[in-house]
Amino acid sequence: MARFHPLQVAAVDRLTDDSVALTLTVPAELRAEYRHAPGQHLALRRRVDGTEVRRTYSICSPAPDGEGPSSLRVGVRLVEGGAFSTYALKEINIGDELEVMTPAGRFTLEPAPGLYAAIVGGSGITPVLSIVSTLLAREPEARFCLIRGDRTAASTMFLEEVADLKDRYPERLQLVTVLSREEQQAGLPSGRLDQRRLTELLPALLPPERVAGWFLCGPYGLVQGAEGALRELGVDRARIHQEIFHVDSGPTAAGVTPGAAHSTVTARLDGRGGTWPVQEGESLLETVLRNRPDAPYACKGGVCGTCRAFLVSGEVRMDRNFALEEEETDAGYVLACQSHPLTEQVELDFDR
CATH class of the missing domain: 3.40.50.80 (Nucleotide-binding domain of ferredoxin-NADP reductase (FNR) module)
Known part of the structure; x- marks a missing residue:
């Protein structure tokens, strides 16, 4: 299960006028948790005016052998008005601590001839x-x-x-x-x-x-x-x-399919389950987060895939999907941040 840990900034390297690379130190006791496949990403979070902001940045350093990395390096490009990228380019210094989620993502390659x-x-x-x-x-x-x-x-x-x-x-x-x-x-x-x-x-x-x-x-x-x-x-x-x-616009599901009037979502997360009513207009992730703040997510835009869950039962409508490949959706996976219930009961499993 993805978890956040505080990691110290070891280096801030200016790459271009609008991008930096951040090197994060991984303590020995956390190295196993931060083992990653080449191509995976990290979610970083901070609070801005009382609101939690999460952003996802890809790891650019090679994947480690053995027990795990002693450091991680991510690249950050400035996005106009970006709450986290502006902070990264203008405020983060060596010695600062950042809240960093353990690696996620399936845009990976296992080395082979x-x-x-x-x-x-x-x-x-x-x-x-x-x-x-x-x-x-x-x-x-x-x-x-x-x-x-x-x-x-x-x-x-x-x-x-x-x-x-x-x-x-x-x-x-x-x-x-x-x-x-x-x-x-x-x-x-x-x-x-x-x-x-x-x-x-x-x-x-x-x-x-x-x-x-x-x-x-x-x-x-x-x-x-x-x-x-x-x-x-x-x-x-x-x-x-x-x-x-950087998805500014793109195809979304035609919003003509009505959702169920009164729906509940049952979710299994980190070995524990619960059932909660879905409020009008909520995504399934928003419902789960109201009751389980530890539910995994990063972008909430259908891009990073952090909130991927297996649809055990029921039907949903996904507004956007830029993260799951066809094989994953065919196998029954959905993005919880983009999913709305079409049946009165929906069951998700975040642990699969």
Whole structure:
């Protein structure tokens, strides 16, 4: 079960004008709890004017071997008006303590031989940096093609870290960078990585059908365009993994399906269960949180997947889903933060 612990800030590294990397010290007694797979994320929380604010940030450091990490590093990009990102860039100092949830997320890769690839935009490099560095260090028979899009060189997060990886693994890491607002002296012409351009570009870089796993991460438009290009090129859906950042707008469920007039939700969480009435307009997560404040969540926007639960019985309507893959929804998983009851009784299991 995900839990919060206070972790001390060991370093604050400025990456660009609008992003930083935070290094957090993990005490020896907590290292087992903070073991993570490459690509997972952390939820950080603080209180602002009496209200709890949680935000999710991907781990960029390699996944640990053995008992667990002595430190964790996350990348934070400033979001206009962002309650946590503004705090991170302007106020957090070395020695401060942050409330940090144990790792979560399924945008991961277990190191194995083969060819892998990623298409990322902006801060979408963060989890992929952990995936690439872990894979190439642990698996000598693995290769990786990293295609990244950014506005300008100055706005590119983890520029030096990626360059170091390319120097360390020149034969096994293929790096392709495209800038949308700046011409490069060498490489591809400037412009956005949209579906049309990726459909033309990818076959020239590598055989898409031979890639064991594609990892798409970044803004909603880029991820959707990249998935469309891959499907157009015949890549099987099961080989495409995606994580979306910065969803400003996107498809939602048509809000014409009425919910049940009087519903209850039964939830199992950390081995204990309870049943509570759902108030009008509430999501199932909001109902559970009124009675079990320890229920897991981070973004409440259908993006991070922290509140994933198994639908044991009943029917729900999910307003948005940017976190669960088709295989997960087919297996019966839902996002509690986006789910509203369609039947009088709904049962969720957060422990599965």
